[in-house]
Amino acid sequence: MTDTAAPTRADLLAEITRLRTELDRARELSESATEYRVPVPEGGGTVLLLRRQELVHGLGWAISTRGRGGGLAFTTEGWQDAIGAMSVDRLFCWRDPVTALAAARSALAGT
Structure with a gap:
């Protein structure tokens, strides 16, 4: 996404999916933290x-x-x-x- 162009719906959905995946990985890692x-x-x-x-x-x-x-x-x-x-x-x-x-x-x- 650029600062000059408005993001499309597909761009926003892709970003949401990427962030959810990142959050799931972080949660998985935190479960084993000591x-x-x-x-x-x-x-x-x-x-x-x-x-x-x-x-x-x-x-x-x-x-x-x-x-x-x-x-x-x-x-x-x-x-x-x-x-x-x-x-x-x-x-x-x-x-x-x-x-x-x-x-x-x-x-x-x-x-």
Whole structure:
């Protein structure tokens, strides 16, 4: 499609089909993801790490930041030090990565 010519119906349908295929591939890939790294510029440049718990132990997700001494983990109780000292249940306390990310972003923003 060019900027000067109006797209035809066939062009639009082809673009919709291409985008649906791309979305399906992205969804398929995300189903097997075990870790996401999400930069949060509004949080002072923090990079949040979202990790899936090993399926043998459950379906939870953890969210943390890197730093000295293991960084910080965000739990339902707030930001916690020393990730390695926490129990698996406290660390992998989020049901999905979207919920974990929204809660951590909100905490970083101070809301």
